[in-house]
Each structure stands twice: as structure tokens, then as C-alpha cells.
Amino acid sequence: MMRRFLILFLFSACILESPCCLWAKDAVMGISVDKKVVEVGDAIQLSLSFDNGQKVPALDLPAINSFKSQYLGPSTMMSIINGQVSSSITHRYLLVAVKTGTFKVGPLAISYKGIDYKSEAIEIQVVSRGQLSKSSPGNSVQPQAQAQTEEELKERIFLAISVPDTRVYLNERVPVTVKLYVNQLEVRDIQYPEILGTGFMQDGFVNPRQSRQYRDNVSGILYDIIEFNTYAYFTRDGEIALGPAKLKCNLLIRESQRRRGRGIDDLFSHDFFDDSFFSDMFGRSRIYPLDLTSAQLAINVSSLPEDGRPQQFSGAIGSFKMQVEAEPRELKAGDPITLTFKIAGDGNFDSVNCPRLDSEEGFKAYQPQARTEDGVKIFEQVIMPESEKITEIPKIKFAYFNPQIEKYILIEEGPFPIRVAAQAEDKSVVLDASQIKQILPQKTQVLGRDIIYIKEEAGAWQKKGDFLHLRTGFLIFQLLPLSFLFISLAVGKRRERLSADVHYARKLRAPKIARAGLARAKRYLKNNKTKEFYDVIFKTLQEYLGHRFSRASAGITAQVVDELIESKNLDAQTADKLKNCFLNCDTARYAVSQDSMQTMQKTLAQLEEIIDNLERRKRK
């Protein structure tokens, strides 16, 4: 997945970053102006467009005779049509006419990243001041001026009809395109075009919102174009006139600008898709109905060739593929098999008839049912094998004429093996009238048995043989809760014993108390505090022995030590040290003396030895 993503990313990066490398062959420079006739002192807009060349910089216009130029700025456009990305940049310049006459702009050229862009030349006519305004429809209209305006209007909005090839075959599906060209006019209420003529049939037009709307340069003028697409089918051979196409629409005319009276450009000088909501609301515009008519097209229609025409050909013309399904394949003689033929492709589906079995011998065939869905014509035909000896459905053949390669094509599918079992013999049964009544209203259904169809969803994939219980990690993971349980059990048991058995709890506490006391004693020894030292030694000894032997700590003194030694059967060495330790403590605590550091160290060492001995004894 990561690898795919990386490839996609690099590919996209290449497309976005290096357009000239990829599209070098297609790079062209288009040149257009917003009007070709202009008065002295007025400006026209010159556009230089670079298809698939978003980063091409603005070129410095060479000095153009009779015009002063100024760079207005770039505009970029990116479009995605059927997944194909295209981009373009248009550099706009303002040209102000300074002299009357007819002048040429271009050809212009620029070289960018090793690619040479060249444009064609366009001609611009500059007339003297006031010459154009005379022809304004707002003024008292002169016939000549009006004719000039209408002629100019024809150049600004017109209709064209086209087909890919004027040489076609009878019944061939021919794509027909009607294009509406508009140059800087505001057009409203565009109706579907109508194609006039006889000798052909046509489909309905594709919704123009779903069809292409784009801009194109025609003879140096930039037009907004709407394409209307349909298909035509020619029903007789010979030369047939297609069209003219007619289209009705409304032009929006600005009243305020009309009053200024600056010719047709001022009348309609708005962008094609301008929103004139406020203008309409305040009554500053009016509607001008327009009937547009295209030229005619002469189509040369040929009948289908006789040579190589297969026997199975029944009029289908186009390019098709056939898919055949037969279900069920295991059945009893006399049971139905449904044959489903799916004819998909590009062509005249009205001319497609149901394919035929190579031989219908041994079968009873019924009339096929047809329906068309999204570019596929589906026929369903029921056939019945008449005996159990039938082992296959014969080949199914379908022939069509492909106008592209001008040949007949024969497609074959099958044969399809089938298993036909013998029909169980009918036994005669005598029924009374009531039984017949019960039986008659019920519709008989032929029920076959077969497996249920495949699954479309793949479900959850897993590595083959990768089962949870076979994974070592999973098994190790299972030890964690068990360990927790055992630890909890041990801790709980110990806690229970500590709370229930006081002797045990005191015994466990004894070494802790001893350790704490010894630490304090060491601190006092270090600071040479004799009295505090012996107090701590005595108290530690008392508490340790009290906890260790389950006696009241306060009651343990030098006097009761003998009894303790005897009852607990302590060894002589430990007993001596114990007695000595108590004696040293008593002496130091009750007699005013200042023991040397050495004596104190000795006492501390004795206490440590006593505790150590007693702890070792406990473990034994």
C-alpha cells in the first residue's frame, strides 16, 4: 500500500512540478482580442494563453505600431475532465489605439525552459472617433448601421453543427455536436437546439449542464462555447442533409450603457455568465430574443456491404461484446434453462437483436425478453431440453458490423455443458372433484436445486494458519493475569496472617525496629551525644526483644534478662553480650559519666551482634 502511495505521490509530483517536460509537445500560445474594431483612443484587451504551461512568464510585448500597451496581469485555469488534468495561463494586456488604420499584432514568440511558444498574427481595425457610435441601436438607427450591427452580432454569437465523419453507414450511430459560440455577450434562457432535416432519427440531447462548457480561440477571438451532444441514425442511403440546427436564446442588453451609445460592444459588454440580478431589478437591462441557425452538413450514407455478411447478422451495427450465462446447468428433461445474453459496447442498440443458438435441435425455445440498461442490452431466453440425452447447450453466435474497421464480426460463446436427468414418470391418480378444486388454483412452480451463489465480499483476511491460540505472544500474554492473581493471593494471605497473628506480626516488625534504632544510635555516636546514644540503645534493645519474644517491651530490663535468656535458651556468648549491653546502658544513663567514643562503639557493635545472632537463630 505504502509503495503504491509513494508511486502515486511521485507521479503526481512529476505532473504538478514538471508540466513542460510532460506536455512539451502540446504547448501552444494562443492570441486573442476582445474586439477587432476599435475607435482611436479606446482600448482593447489582448490575451496570450499558454495551454498546459502554468508557469510561463508574461512576455514583454514588442512595440506595436499605433498601439500603446500595458500589462494587466495573468489568470490561470486548471480543469479536470474525465480524470485528465489540464492547466493554462493567460496573460492579459491593454492596447490603446492611437492611430486609425488596419494593423497586425503578432506573430509573437517566447522561449521558456527550452520550449518555443509561437502565436499567429491577428488584425485589428482602428477607426476614427465617433464612427462606431453612429451604428448604436439606441440612436436613430440607420439601415446601413443596423446591418453592420447585425453582421457584427453574427460574429459574436453563432451556432455550428458537426459530426466526426461525413461518410457513414445506414443505421450507424453517429455522434452529432451542436456548439453555441458566444463572445463577451450575456446570454440567457438558452433552449435545446433543434436539428432540421429528413432521412435520419436522433436521440435526445444530453443535458448541457453535464456536457462541456469551455473557452476556445476561433480566428483570434476568444469564445465561450457550450456543446450540445446527441446521436443521429441515418435511415436511408445516399446524400442526406443534416441540419440546419436552430437554437433560441435571449440576449441581455444594458439600457444604461445603451444610452451612452458606444456601439454593440457597449451593449453587450459583459461576461457571459454575469449575474445581472440587480440590473434586472432596477430595470436597467432588457431582453433581446435571438434565433440562431447553423449551416447544413451533407452526409454521405452508404448501405452495409454484402461481402462477408454472416448468416447470423441481424442488423447490429457498432462495436460490441457478448456475455452469456446459462442457469441451471443440472436439471431434469423438460425443466427450463434461462439463457441470459448481455450485449455491451458502443453502437446502435436498437439494431441489436437476440443472439441465436447454433442449433435448437433437442430444445424447446421460447421468445426472448429484452431490456436495455446503461449501455448494455440484455436478452433473457428460456429453453427446455427435451430429453436427458442432451449434454450441452450449442454455441451461441452473434454477428455485427463494425463501421470503424468496415467489417462484419462474428462472436461465439459456448457450448455450455449441462447435465440433464430423466424426468420422473407421471403416475395416474384418480382425483375427486374437491381435490381438483384444491389443485387447480395453485400455480405450478418448477423448482430446481442448486448451490447458493458466491460471496462478493472477501470477509476478514488472515494469514493462512495464523490462529490466535498458536501465537507465542498471545500465550505469554496470558501469564500476566495469572501472575497478578498469584501475587494478590500471596499478599492477601500474608496480610491476613499479620492481622490475625500478633506474635508473628511483632516478630516481623522486630528487625525493622532494630534497624531504625541502630541508625539513630549511629547518628548520636557520630555527634558524641552519650546520654541520647545510650537511651536509644536501651530502647532499641527493649523493643527488639519485646517484639522478638512477644513480651511487653517496657518490662524488659537488665533484671529480667536472665529469665529471658533461660526461657529462650540463648547461647552463652549472646547472653553475655546482652547482659553487658544492658549494664553499659544502665551505667551510662543513671551514673553521670562521659564514656569514651570507643566504649560507645563497642556497645553499638555488641547490639548489632546480638540482633544478628538472634535473627540468624530465627531463620534456623
Next chain:
Amino acid sequence: MKTNIKLTVYFLICSAIYIGLSAVCFAETQTVFVLDDFSRANRFYKEGQFEKAKDAYEAILDGGFESGPLYYNLANSYYKLGGLGRAILNYERAEFFMPQDRDLKFNIEFCRSLVQDGIVPRQTLIANLLDKLSSKVSFNRITFMSAALYCLLCILSGVYFLSRRRLQFLKPAIFLSLIFFITAILTLSPKIYQNHLRREAVIIVPEAACRFAPSDTSTTYFKIYEGAKVDIVAEDAGWARIRTADSKIGWVKGEVLQRVYTAFFKS
């Protein structure tokens, strides 16, 4: 008391994290990118090219991936090609992944009904109950559920033992998790038995002779037909000692049968 409740909550959170981690680490599904191959195989099937469809499904299996629908579709392709034994074999394998699938149940029953001399094994009431229980969930899922319940049981019991005053409200929870855990184990055990110990296999040739001894010259005891499900009792030099559903035991050549699930077996 407050400390005890805090302790319980703490450990329950820990157990939830543990179960979550287990789910993440050992989730039964893996995202794999064999969907294109699967769709291609389906397309072949739809076009009636069952041989190609079968090859395409098997190529996915050879690539090391498997799923319930893959085995199901492969079984359908085999059925269409007339391989009843291999069809049943692959339906059995599919059942391991999607035991509750109705289409699968229908197809497997339908194919079993086509087996010549098909013998339906008798089951005790308890075995039948356990079988029904285990057929509700897939193997990995029930393994995971058992592990999760075991974890919950351990943690709840641990918290119970750790608490100073033995939190009484934990007792019913421990009892319930114990019951569920036992149920999960009971559900799991038939599957383990079926696949680890019983070693099921399906006859994949139209007819096979079952002999008294693992030898070609040995007397034929009985005949067994394509699609019959048997248990492998032992194996010896390319021969398998099998037990049929009606408890007859005999020797067949190893190539006449195929194990339902070989991934469990190291042999």
C-alpha cells in the same frame, strides 16, 4: 472502604486496558490487499469460467491468505466443475471462519445430500449441544473471548484477595465471569478436539476402496465415495487409517482424501 473501591476501579481499568491491548495485538483480522485477486476470481466465476475462477482462488490461498468467503467461493467453483469432494472440503474449511453463514449452511447441506451412501453420524445429546454452541462463533473469536474472560476472572479475584475487607460485591462478578469462562472453554473445546485431535478429512475421489490393511493386495472391506467425511486415526507410509461416520475403520491411500484443516498439523 473508599480505598477498596478505588482499588477495584483501578484494577478494572487495568483489565480493560489489558483486554484492549490484547484485541489490538492479537486481532483476528489483518488488512491485506488481495481484494483485486478476489474480485478477478469472482469475475471469472460470474462469466462461467469456473476453472479459471478456481485457479484464481487457489492462487490467493497459495499466496498465504485465507478467509471464509474465499473457501466458500472456491467450494462453489469446485462444485460447478463437478468436484463434489473438494467442494465439501472447502465448505468445511469455510465453516471454520463463518460458522453462522446461512448460505454456507445451505450449500454444505445440499452437497452432503449428493454424497453417495452419505452416512449421518449419530451424536450424543451433550456432544450435539456443544457442537451447536461452538458453531455460533469462529475459532479465533471464541479464543479471544475465552482469554478476555480468563483475564477478567483473574483480575477480579486478584482485587478481591488484595482488598483488606474482602469486597463482597465482587463475589457475584467473579462468579459470573467464572460461568462465562467455563462456557467459553466448553465452546472452544469441541473445536480444538475437532481440529487438533480428531483430524477430519474428506474423500476427494469419486470412489475409494477401504482395505483391511495398508496394502494394494489387501482385501477391500468397504467402499467410500466422494464427499464422505472421515476421521484419520493413523497414517502409515502413504496410507491413512480412517474411521467413517458409522464407525467402520479401514485403510485408504493418502491421495484419496484431504484433511479439512492442515494448518493445525505439523506433520
